[in-house]
């Protein structure tokens with residue numbers, strides 16, 4: 001096999017990915033992956049985002065695929081470089097994000113014989129990929145080989161995008177020389193006419209909405225029309241495929257309260273209950289429904305999960321999931337509908353109960369009012385989380401880190417009005433890769449609309465290398481940092497009673513000076529000390545990256561959360 005054959009095949013692979021709809025790829029440097037990297041970079045329809053740390057590149061791809069709702073490629077060299085993609089691949093698998101991982105590898109004769117940078121990359125990501133293929137390139141890029149590689153690229157793309165989306169891993173052993181001596185001439189086998197992919201997809205939604213699953217068991221089954229009891233609730237969890245709008249409309253039509261996670265895209269609905277995380281903590285202020293309709297992932301809220309688990313077998317729980325996924329840790333769902341959830345929702349009818357919805361809405365109003373009063377006007381973590389929903393325009397994207405930011409957003413973000421799109425890495429709930437994922441979201445979003453990341457200090461320190469994207473990729477991102485010098489979330493857990501061991505090994509304070517961090521990574525820096533200053537800072541967009549630091553105290557934060565929750569529950573009881 002000559003180097004020209006290698007490049008012909010890899011250029012055809014990238015051509016096919018672009019024909020299928022790929023727009024973004026992440027590269028990271030190395031020698032063995034040179035042919036893959038150059039083939040991607042030379043493909044004009046694919047924007048290539050360079051990352052020097054593969055872990056950042058992988059999470060950037062997760063963010064870009066989430067925001068762009070189409071598969072993103074990631075390539076890296078062999079050895080530990082490929083192992084650095086594990087966290088992103090795992091997150092993509094659990095969060096249903098389509099990635100195409102293209103790892104370069106040593107060829108067979110250089111494996112397990114002491115050659116450098118050679119590890120066992122076969123099925124490196126285990127069951128966290130939808131498809132693994134060892135792509136040994138044929139000796140000659142003849143017509144048969146070109147047909148094969150084009151078909152392989154389409155298979156990788158459609159496998160990642162369709163059904164339950166997720167990552168695909170192609171491992172490519174490559175032999176030296178890895179660089180062409182002369183530029184590549186016209187292709188031997190130019191692909192299908194009119195820019196069509198080698199293997200097209202027909203059927204509903206395959207082009208327009210590859211993200212929303214429509215295959216899988218029972219997908220084409222028609223939902224049975226059902227008439228439901230008057231007292232029901234709809235629980236909507238993370239969904240990036242537009243199902244939230246449908247869930248909100250259905251809740252209105254049925255007169256059901258809507259317990260909608262901010263990641264659901266449903267929380268704007270007229271029946272959405274913002275404070276369910278609070279109301280469901282107390283059985284005397286929440287009411288037993290006669291049926292529960294669940295859509296997509298389960299929301300993060302622990303009280304909500306505990307409440308669902310407590311309802312008992314006489315309250316049927318129907319789970320609708322675009323991919324028929326099992327989202328039921330407490331084994332209480334009575335039915336999991338694997339077909340099109342929108343059609344499933346349309347088939348539901350109920351007669352309205354005169355007081356059911358209004359009682360929930362009244363309780364929510366009382367709780368929201370009391371929370372707001374308890375928070376006051378000082379800059380606190382929950383106040384920032386809530387106000388971002390009010391201050392960011394509806395076209396903005398708010399990327400929220402794991403730990404307290406996502407929990408505060410779930411309780412304190414308003415409901416029943418236009419909200420920004422909210423995204424988060426909730427597949428595996430890691431704090432890793434958050435900065436990089438937010439940059440990926442910025443890369444695949446409309447540049448006219450702001451992307452804001454809400455993140456804690458430990459999560460930011462964990463992916464501090466992700467900040468390099470500000471200097472290197474020309475993207476715009478506003479980072480709102482809630483700096484309580486450690487993991488504030490752990491103060492809510494019993495381990496917080498463990499004194500010094502808790503402080504050093506669990507809370508992990510670090511004392512980082514984020515103003516200096518901002519200057520190292522070329523971020524403009526601001527430190528507002530009141531809400532008006534924060535609001536002004538958010539409104540200033542200069543095209544670059546900004547770090548807005550809000551300092552808080554972990555112990556005070558715990559006390560404030562407790563006070564606010566107690567005040568809200570008292571208000572609802574009253």
Ligand SMILES: Cc1ncc(C[n+]2csc(CCOP(=O)(O)OP(=O)(O)O)c2C)c(N)n1
Pocket residue numbers: 401402403404405429430431432455456457458459460484486487488489490
């Ligand atoms: C990769 C990874 N490591 C560890 C954890 C466990 N963890 C959950 S929250 C958290 C602390 C986060 O602290 P910070 O980002 O400052 O947010 P805060 O709790 O202060 O709101 C840790 C270490 C995790 N979720 N993911």
Ligand SMILES: [Mg+2]
Pocket residue numbers: 456457458482483484485486487488
């Ligand atoms: Mg913190």
